[in-house]
Amino acid sequence: xxxxxxxxxxxxxxxxxxxxxxxxxxxxxxxxxxxxxxxxxxxxxxxxxxxxxxxxxxxxxxxxxxxxxxxxxxxxxxxxxxxxxxxxxxxxxxxxxxxxxxxxxxxxxxxxxxxxxxxxxxxxxxxxxxxxxxxxxxxxxxxxxxxxxxxxxxxxxxxxxxxxxxxxxxxxxxxxxxxxxxxxxxxxxxxxxxxxxxxxxxxxxxxxxxxxxxxxxxxxxxxxxxxxxxxxxxxxxxxxxxxxxxxxxxxxxxxxxxxxxxxxxxxxxxxxxxxxxxxxxxxxxxxxxxxxxxxxxxxxxxxxxxxxxxxxxxxxxxxxxxxxxxxxxxxxxxxxxxxxxxxxxxxxxxxxxxxxxxxxxxxxxxxxxxxxxxxxxxxxxxxxxxxxxxxxxxxxxxxxxxxxxxxxxxxxxxxxxxxxxxxxxxxxxxxxxxxxxxxxxxxxxxxxxxxxxxxxxxxxxxxxxxxxxxxxxxxxxxxxxxxxxxxxxxxxxxxxxxxx
Numbered sequence: 001x002x003x004x005x006x007x008x009x010x011x012x013x014x015x016x017x018x019x020x021x022x023x024x025x026x027x028x029x030x031x032x033x034x035x036x037x038x039x040x041x042x043x044x045x046x047x048x049x050x051x052x053x054x055x056x057x058x059x060x061x062x063x064x065x066x067x068x069x070x071x072x073x074x075x076x077x078x079x080x081x082x083x084x085x086x087x088x089x090x091x092x093x094x095x096x097x098x099x100x101x102x103x104x105x106x107x108x109x110x111x112x113x114x115x116x117x118x119x120x121x122x123x124x125x126x127x128x129x130x131x132x133x134x135x136x137x138x139x140x141x142x143x144x145x146x147x148x149x150x151x152x153x154x155x156x157x158x159x160x161x162x163x164x165x166x167x168x169x170x171x172x173x174x175x176x177x178x179x180x181x182x183x184x185x186x187x188x189x190x191x192x193x194x195x196x197x198x199x200x201x202x203x204x205x206x207x208x209x210x211x212x213x214x215x216x217x218x219x220x221x222x223x224x225x226x227x228x229x230x231x232x233x234x235x236x237x238x239x240x241x242x243x244x245x246x247x248x249x250x251x252x253x254x255x256x257x258x259x260x261x262x263x264x265x266x267x268x269x270x271x272x273x274x275x276x277x278x279x280x281x282x283x284x285x286x287x288x289x290x291x292x293x294x295x296x297x298x299x300x301x302x303x304x305x306x307x308x309x310x311x312x313x314x315x316x317x318x319x320x321x322x323x324x325x326x327x328x329x330x331x332x333x334x335x336x337x338x339x340x341x342x343x344x345x346x347x348x349x350x351x352x353x354x355x356x357x358x359x360x361x362x363x364x365x366x367x368x369x370x371x372x373x374x375x376x377x378x379x380x381x382x383x384x385x386x387x388x389x390x391x392x393x394x395x396x397x398x399x400x401x402x403x404x405x406x407x408x409x410x411x412x413x414x415x416x417x418x419x420x421x422x423x424x425x426x427x428x429x430x431x432x433x434x435x436x437x438x439x440x441x442x443x444x445x446x447x448x449x450x451x452x453x454x455x456x457x458x459x460x461x462x463x464x465x466x467x468x469x470x471x472x473x474x475x476x477x478x479x480x481x482x483x484x485x486x487x488x489x490x491x492x493x494x495x496x497x498x499x500x
Contacts, residue, residue, distance in 0.1 A: 002037075003037055003041060004020070004024055004037055004038075005017070007038070007041040007045050008020050008021075008041070020041075020044065024037060024040045024041045024044055027040035027043055027044055055068070055099055055100070056068055056070055056099050056101050056102045057102045058101075059104060059132050059139065059141065060139075061133055061139060062132070063131070063132050064131065065131055066128075066131075066132055066141065067127070068099070068127075068128055069099065069126070069127055069128075069149065069152055070097030070098055070099050070104070070106075070125070070126055070154060070156075071097060071123065071124070071125050071126075071154040071156045072095055072096070072097055072121070072125075072126060073098050073122060073158055073171065073172075073173075074122060074172055074173040075093070075095050075096075075117070075120055076093055076094040076095065077117075078092070078093045078113050078114070078117050079091070079092055090109070090110060091109065091110050091113040091114065092108065092109055092113055093107075093112075093113035093114075093116045093117060094106070094108075095108060095116060095120065096171070096172050097126055097128065098156045098168065098171070099154050099155075100155050100156065102168055102169050103169065104139055104141055105135065105138075105139075105140040105141070105172070106126075106130065106141045106146070107135075107140055108143050108146065109142070109143070112146060122158060124148050125148065125149050125150070125153070126147070126149070127146065127148075127149050127152075128141060128143055128145075129144050129145040130143040130145070131144065161176065162174050162175060163176070163207070163208045164176070164204075164205070164206050164208045164209035164210060164211045165208035167211060167239050167246050167248065168239060168246075169239055169241050169246060172237075172238040172239070173237075173238070174234065174236070174237040174238065174248060175233065175234065175236070175237075176204070176206075176211075176234045176237065176248065177231065177232070177233045177234075177261055177263060178204030178205055178206045178210075178211070178231070178232065178263055179204060179206065179229065179230070179231050179264075179265045180202055180203070180227065180228050180231070180232060181204065181205050181210060181265065181361045181363050182202070182228060182363065183200075183201070183202050183227070183228070184200055184201045184223060184325065184358075185200065186199070186200040186220045186221060186223065186224065187199055187200065197217060198217050198221075199214060199215065199217075199220055200220040200221070200222075200224070201215070202223050202226065202232075202256075203361040204232065204248075205263075205267070206263050206264075206265060207263070207264050207265065207266070210265065210267070211246065211248050212245070212248070212359070213234060213247070213248045213249075213250060213256070214240075214247050214248070215249075215250045216249065216251050216252075217252065219251065219254065219255070219256070222256050226256075228363060230258055231258065231259055231262070231263045232256050232258055233257060233258075233259045233261075234255075234256050235254060235255045235257075236250075236254040237249060237250050237254050238251070267282050267284070267338050268282065269281075269282045269283055269284040269338065270282060270283055271314075272285065272311075272313050272316040273315035274315070275344045276344060277344055277345060277352065278345075280341055280342065280343050280344075281342060281344060282338065282339065282341070282342070283311070283313075283318070283338075283339050283354060284311075284313060284338040284339070285311035285312050285317070285318075285337070286311060286335070286336050286337075287309055287310070287311055287332065287334060287335045287336075287337060288310050288311065289308075289309065289319075289333075289467055290307075290308075290310075290331060290332065290461075291307055291308040291309065291468055292307065292463055293305050293306070293327050294306055294307070304323070304324065305323075305324065305327045306321055306323050306327055307321075307327035308320065308321055308322070309331055311337060311339075318351075318352055318353065318354055319347060319348075319353050320342065320353070320354040320355075321353060321354070322356050322362070323355065323356060324357070324358065326356050326357070326360065326362060329362050329364075330364075331362070331364065334493075335364050336365045337362060338361075338362070338363045339356055339361070340360060340361040340362075341359045341360045341361060342354040342355060342356045343357070446486070446487070446488055447487065447488070447489040447494060448485070449469050449484070449485055449486075449494060450482070450483070451464035451467075452464070452481070452482050453477050453478065453481045453483065459471055459472055459473075459493065460473055460475075462483070462485070469485075469493075470493045470494070471493070471494045472494065472495045472496060473485065473496040473499055475499040477499075483499055483500065484499075485498065485499050486500075
């Protein structure tokens with residue numbers, strides 16, 4: 001056996017020996033006698049090994065040819081097309097295959113397409129050899145050769161319905177049920193071919209996480225039909241990556257519609273005291289200040305807008321800047337709000353500030369009510385409440401407690417306080433404890449506040465340039481009027497006794 005055959009024997013390849021020998025001869029000729037047959041054979045073997053893809057995640061556009069193993073997760077329909085060089089129609093069938101590292105679309109042509117439709121099943125394991133390229137929906141492999149391998153095992157689960165945590169890059173024909181957390185308006189853009197495209201986004205959550213859903217063109221209008229809190233089902237979506245995060249896309253073949261199902265979404269938020277500059281996190285708390293919308297001119301001459309709100313949890317408080325369309329979201333004092341994917345930045349006077357941009361989601365959990373503390377609470381009968389804890393561990397998710405650092409709820413946030421059940425004296429008739437009455441009385445404090453009317457009607461909203469206050473009053477006031485109110489503040493709202 002010669003040196004070429006020795007190198008070929010050690011090489012695990014589908015290339016025939018005759019083709020390998022011809023490649024070696026060409027290499028010797030190209031190098032002008034600078035390499036002997038053994039060296040040339042080693043170079044050719046190295047080139048072939050470079051195209052071996054141990055996992056699907058190793059495949060990249062531009063590789064000459066790759067070989068890999070994957071499990072079939074979906075099989076598309078055969079499509080026909082006209083060829084330029086022949087009167088016979090061409091055929092193609094797209095098959096999604098996956099391994100533990102990811103998934104990729106494989107294009108099967110002509111006879112292979114027909115064989116796939118007749119013989120291939122979801123769950124089969126394929127050995128694929130083909131050329132990777134950047135396709136319309138991302139990376140795909142144009143197959144030169146495929147064969148099933150009944151003995152090989154690929155640890156990939158085939159699902160009828162996906163959860164957020166099951167999504168993987170390249171997965172298609174995804175059905176997912178989730179709760180709408182946020183919806184954006186439809187946006188238009190110009191494509192390279194001069195046509196106008198349309199896109200809109202929803203954010204969905206389930207018990208395993210959340211995902212941004214991107215709806216294209218005719219499907220974009222669907223985003224305007226749903227409101228936060230509704231449960232919807234995405235059908236025939238496909239997974240893509242943007243800025244390091246997975247997104248679920250819905251194109252012309254996909255759809256999204258309401259369903260009558262219960263879906264729980266419990267975000268795992270970061271305590272405000274633990275925030276650090278440069279991190280992108282989820283935070284939650286009660287609203288203790290709101291500012292009016294401010295407009296500004298961008299460098300490109302367009303007009304932007306921003307609105308600041310301040311929230312508080314049991315560990316601290318932080319200002320949140322709402323940019324663009326986020327500024328229009330109706331957030332009021334004492335609302336309990338979750339902000340996801342906000343970026344922590346350095347704010348005014350070295351304080352931290354959270355920035356809610358296009359990627360962020362804003363969910364109002366409760367409006368105008370008494371938020372629930374994340375610490376255990378007991379009613380007058382001594383029953384402990386864990387409504388704000390996860391079912392399994394009791395761990396606080398930071399969703400509604402905006403208490404002071406000592407654990408007592410903040411009066412400005414409007415939190416009501418329940419006793420621990422061990423107070424001896426109670427008021428007759430309603431079962432309220434004396435301690436509860438005393439605390440509630442302390443929570444309502446006299447206040448005088450001067451500001452400009454930025455909202456007339458009921459309630460009136462005043463702004464003094466630094467704070468915004470909601471005021472209950474029967475006085476008829478005009479927008480822009482500067483007034484002073486004096487009265488009792490409770491639950492973040494002033495009940496005005498005097499207006500002057």
